Amino acid sequence: xARHAVAEFxxxxxxxxxxxxxxxxxxxxxxxxxxxxxxxxxxVSSPWVFLTVLYALFPAFMIYLGKELEDRRFGIIxxxxxxxxxxxxxxxxxxxxxxxxxxxxxxxxLAMIKFLKTKRLKFLLLLGFFVSAGITFHFQGIALIxxxxxxxxxxxxxxxxxxxxxxxxxxPLIPLLIFDLQxxxxxxxxxxQYFLHDQYKVS
Numbered sequence: 001x002a003r004h005a006v007a008e009f010x011x012x013x014x015x016x017x018x019x020x021x022x023x024x025x026x027x028x029x030x031x032x033x034x035x036x037x038x039x040x041x042x043x044v045s046s047p048w049v050f051l052t053v054l055y056a057l058f059p060a061f062m063i064y065l066g067k068e069l070e071d072r073r074f075g076i077i078x079x080x081x082x083x084x085x086x087x088x089x090x091x092x093x094x095x096x097x098x099x100x101x102x103x104x105x106x107x108x109x110l111a112m113i114k115f116l117k118t119k120r121l122k123f124l125l126l127l128g129f130f131v132s133a134g135i136t137f138h139f140q141g142i143a144l145i146x147x148x149x150x151x152x153x154x155x156x157x158x159x160x161x162x163x164x165x166x167x168x169x170x171x172p173l174i175p176l177l178i179f180d181l182q183x184x185x186x187x188x189x190x191x192x193q194y195f196l197h198d199q200y201k202v203s
Contacts, residue, residue: 002033006041013179014187016097018139021198023190026136027175029097048095054103055092059083061106068113097138104134108144112151119155121164127151128168136172 005012015025036050043049059079066075082088091099108130115123131148134141148165151157157165180187 002030002047003037003041003044005030006034006037011175013175015136018194020139020202021190021194023194024176024179024187025097025138026172027179028133028136028172029100029138032100032137033095048093051095051099052092055088055099058088058102058106065106065110065113068110068117098140100137101134101141104130104137104141105144108134108147112147115151115157116155121161124151124155124157124161124164125168128165129171130168132169132172136176 001012004010012027012030014027015029017024033047036047039050040046059082062082063072063075063079066072066078069075088102091102108127111123111127111130114120115127127148131141131144134144148169152162152165155161176187
């Protein structure tokens, strides 16, 4: 689908169906695969290579994150743990829509740390954006909302901070909103149906 979208200069508004029910994630997952495809359209494996290279660079990001959180030694420990994490190694070659959650989670953590240190609203906007992006990649990302709530409460964000985080949160949802506006809110209705009823039908 991503290769077709690149060839036809189209932008998917929704992603794959959830395994839990008839609801779709955001199109950002296909955009991610499209980015890997554009780098080398002739090679069908280019999205896998793109993903693996990003995962190989991620320990360096974790070192930086650890330095921001504590100090350089802590950063190196975080980087080494990321480097040898069996879960991350497995995901680095698994082109599934859970794979980009490492990036949205990492950047959400960084935005949270930056806001708690500086109290600048732009970091709350970024935090809201990355939390929402994680959810639109895969519904497992809904756990990232805890970062947002924790930051708002502990950081005493105030009304302006809440509005900034909500503004950031709204941006990744725009493709899903456009799709639902064009299709009688079918996706939103199915999500509500799942959370209120269908999840309780699963043993």
